[in-house]
Amino acid sequence: MKILKDNRGMTLIEVLVSIAMFAVVAIPLLGIFSQSVITSADSKIKTKEATIAQTIAENIKAGNVSNLDEIITKYKEEGFIAYVEQQTSTGELSQYQVKVEKIGSNTPMYTLYVIAPKTEMTSSAPGVMPSEEDQSGGGSSSNDVIKHVVNLITIVIIATWTALFLGFVVVTLGWNEITKAKILTIADTIVNMIKNGITSLKAIGTKASEIAGVKVPWWLKWW
Structure with a gap:
């Protein structure tokens, strides 16, 4: 008896849905990370x-x-x-x-x-x-307010990009222990980069791509 295997892979819709679902979970977590960064900076x-x-x-x-x-x-x-x-x-x-x-x-x-x-x-x-x-x-001066708003927007953009990229990594590599370790490393690395004042999305994307071993797709090259 011949066993048929479905080798079609995932459709674009399935990929986008998976990424969106992961983003819904990841963005709040990255919000916690961003608050941790702010708290750490104030502590210093x-x-x-x-x-x-x-x-x-x-x-x-x-x-x-x-x-x-x-x-x-x-x-x-x-x-x-x-x-x-x-x-x-x-x-x-x-x-x-x-x-x-x-x-x-x-x-x-x-x-x-x-x-x-x-x-x-x-x-x-x-x-x-x-x-x-x-x-x-x-x-507080108006300059302080503007600075904080800009910083907040930057954090939101980085958090959104990171969530989407991590979702892409999961879809590309599949969910396993290696992927999980890479995701945790990427998240930790990005938090440390922000703590050190590195908020360039290109620099963050390049580093995340190196850790994941996955090229950043064209639709995530926001730089």
Whole structure:
């Protein structure tokens, strides 16, 4: 008895439906990844702000207030603004308030209080001390809003492209352990690329293609 085998493969409609179904599942997951990237970036900013504030505090404790302007200028060149204000004094001691913020960031300003010997310094800042509204992030400029919108759109485009490409990889290679490992590697690689500031879709597509061992189809070459 002759056994007939269906070697037709998948039709274009089946491929598109498979990709669409995979995209529905993958896009929310990539949304979580994008939020993780944003959180990680904010965490790095806060860590840097804390380091700067601690450096300034150590100089205040050591009585090296004459170095503060130089230190503040140095960090301003790196994109951070620091403010120092000598507040209440009791006897030979004073309370100093150190504030540090990343230029153009919407994260709350990092504030550190230091008790140290009283000095002649009253304040040290590259400008006017920020208001409470600015500290809470309420003073965001329109440029900040535009920047965040652009970043959000970029993440959405990358997430959509990635979901479609991963769906294409599954359809092309079939669902097995090797494909699963490749998909996880691609997703992890793309997240790391975004964390490192690489948002070029061509660069991401090229890397994803190398990992998958599959050429990017013409309809996914969005660059």
